[in-house]
Amino acid sequence: MLRLAFLFLVVSLIAGFFGFSGVSAATAGIAKILFFIAVAIFVALLITALVTGSMFF
Structure with missing residues (x-):
């Protein structure tokens, strides 16, 4: 999921560079x-691991 967020961020930066502000704003929103x-999934899994006492490493 972070890989997709980074991809949308890169697309947003490239679109902004070429002047496509609408596409840039949309892809930046998706990336955010x-x-x-x-981050929410990571925190949920971290709390679950700490509460149950088993780490996934």
């Missing part, structure tokens, strides 16, 4: 949403 979803 994907990043926060990935």
